[in-house]
Amino acid sequence: MGREISAPALFQLGYYWEAKIFLTSVRLDIYTALAKGPKSAAEIAQAVNADTTSLARLLDALVAIGLLTRQEMQYANTPTVAEFLVKTSPFYLGELMLLQDEEWEHWGRLEKIVQTGRPNITGNIFMNRPEIGELVLKVLHRMGQRVAPILSEKIDLSPYQTLLDVGGGAGTFSLAFCKRYPNLSATLFDLPQTLLTTKKHLDEEKMADRIQLVGGDFNKDLFPGIYDVVFLSDILHYQTSEENAALIQKLYRATKPGGKIIVKDMLINPEVSNPGWNAIFSIHLLVYTEKGRCFPENEVRGWMEQAGFHSIVEVERNTVLTAVKSKGGLG
Ligand SMILES: C[S@@+](CC[C@H](N)C(=O)[O-])C[C@H]1O[C@@H](n2cnc3c(N)ncnc32)[C@H](O)[C@@H]1O
Structure with missing residues (x-):
C-alpha cells in the first residue's frame, strides 16, 4: 500500500498545471533574474526575454503557488528558491528540473x-544525446557528493588497492x-563521449593521478584488467535482465579472487504490498528510455549468485548490495 490518497489529494494529482508552471519558471531562469532583489514584471521580462503581459500572469501564478512573493507589484524570491534555483547558488538544483521538463512531451505518450x-525512445541518451547525458551527470554528481562519502565510510575498502568503476x-x-x-x-570505464565530462571533474578535483580513464562499451568491450573491487552504480536500470546478467558475469571475471563487487541501483522492494517510490521512478524509465526499468532486489541477487559471487549483503535498503568472489574463485 502506498500513501493514503484523500479526495483533495486526488484532485491535486490530476492538476499537473502547477508542475508545468514551475518547470517553465526554471527554464526561463526567473529566480536568477531576481537574485539581487525584487523587480517589476517588466524588468523581469527584459531580463529573461519574455512578453511582459504573459510573464506577469506566470509570475502571479508563481506567487499563488508560493515560489515568489509580491509586494507593490515587485516580485521577489522566497528563501527556498533563492537557495536552490538561483544559478549562482552552490546548491543550485535547476538542472534536475530542466531534465524533468525535457521529458514533458514523452510523458504525454504514457498511455500509448x-x-x-x-x-518512445530508441538507443541510449548517453550515446545519442551527450548534451543531455552531461546534464544527467551534473545532477547525479551534485546528489552523489552527499551520498558517496557516506557509502565510502560504510563499506570498508582499506584492504584493497584497485577499483574498477563501471x-x-x-x-x-x-x-x-x-x-x-x-x-x-x-579505473573508471565509460563511453568515450562521457569521459570528456569525467575529465573536467577529475581535473577540478586534482585527482587525475589516482583515477585512470578508459573508454569503451561495457556490453561489448573487455575491461582492461582484473581488480580487487568492482563497482556498478546506476547502470542496471538502463538495461534488460539479459544484459545485466551478462554484465555481472563479465564483472566476476574482472574481479580478483577474494575481491568484492558493489552494486548500487534503485531497486524495487520485493514485498509486493509496497514496491516503494522506485516503482514510480520505473515509469520515468518506461517513458524516457528504450528498455530501462527498476529491478526487484531478488533478481539482482540472482544475477550475482549465478555469476559466482557469494556472501551477498544489503548495505542500504533497496539500494546497495555487496558480494564476494571466493579466494579460490576461477576466472
Ligand atoms: C546514470 S549514469 C551513472 C554514473 C555513475 N555510475 C553514478 O552513479 O553517478 C550512467 C553511466 O553509464 C554510462 N554508460 C551507459 N551505457 C554505457 C555503455 N554501454 N558502456 C559504458 N558506459 C555506459 C554513461 O555514460 C553514464 O556515465
Missing part, C-alpha cells in the same frame, strides 16, 4: 506506451572512495 508496450560517469564515487582510502587507485 502502456497500451502497446513499445518504447559506467563511472562524473567520477563521483571513484573520487569519494579514493579520497577515503589513500592506498586505492581507480
Whole structure:
C-alpha cells in the first residue's frame, strides 16, 4: 500500500498545471533574474526575454503557488528558491528540473506506451544525446557528493588497492572512495563521449593521478584488467535482465579472487504490498528510455549468485548490495 490518497489529494494529482508552471519558471531562469532583489514584471521580462503581459500572469501564478512573493507589484524570491534555483547558488538544483521538463512531451505518450508496450525512445541518451547525458551527470554528481562519502565510510575498502568503476560517469564515487582510502587507485570505464565530462571533474578535483580513464562499451568491450573491487552504480536500470546478467558475469571475471563487487541501483522492494517510490521512478524509465526499468532486489541477487559471487549483503535498503568472489574463485 502506498500513501493514503484523500479526495483533495486526488484532485491535486490530476492538476499537473502547477508542475508545468514551475518547470517553465526554471527554464526561463526567473529566480536568477531576481537574485539581487525584487523587480517589476517588466524588468523581469527584459531580463529573461519574455512578453511582459504573459510573464506577469506566470509570475502571479508563481506567487499563488508560493515560489515568489509580491509586494507593490515587485516580485521577489522566497528563501527556498533563492537557495536552490538561483544559478549562482552552490546548491543550485535547476538542472534536475530542466531534465524533468525535457521529458514533458514523452510523458504525454504514457498511455500509448502502456497500451502497446513499445518504447518512445530508441538507443541510449548517453550515446545519442551527450548534451543531455552531461546534464544527467551534473545532477547525479551534485546528489552523489552527499551520498558517496557516506557509502565510502560504510563499506570498508582499506584492504584493497584497485577499483574498477563501471559506467563511472562524473567520477563521483571513484573520487569519494579514493579520497577515503589513500592506498586505492581507480579505473573508471565509460563511453568515450562521457569521459570528456569525467575529465573536467577529475581535473577540478586534482585527482587525475589516482583515477585512470578508459573508454569503451561495457556490453561489448573487455575491461582492461582484473581488480580487487568492482563497482556498478546506476547502470542496471538502463538495461534488460539479459544484459545485466551478462554484465555481472563479465564483472566476476574482472574481479580478483577474494575481491568484492558493489552494486548500487534503485531497486524495487520485493514485498509486493509496497514496491516503494522506485516503482514510480520505473515509469520515468518506461517513458524516457528504450528498455530501462527498476529491478526487484531478488533478481539482482540472482544475477550475482549465478555469476559466482557469494556472501551477498544489503548495505542500504533497496539500494546497495555487496558480494564476494571466493579466494579460490576461477576466472
Ligand atoms: C546514470 S549514469 C551513472 C554514473 C555513475 N555510475 C553514478 O552513479 O553517478 C550512467 C553511466 O553509464 C554510462 N554508460 C551507459 N551505457 C554505457 C555503455 N554501454 N558502456 C559504458 N558506459 C555506459 C554513461 O555514460 C553514464 O556515465
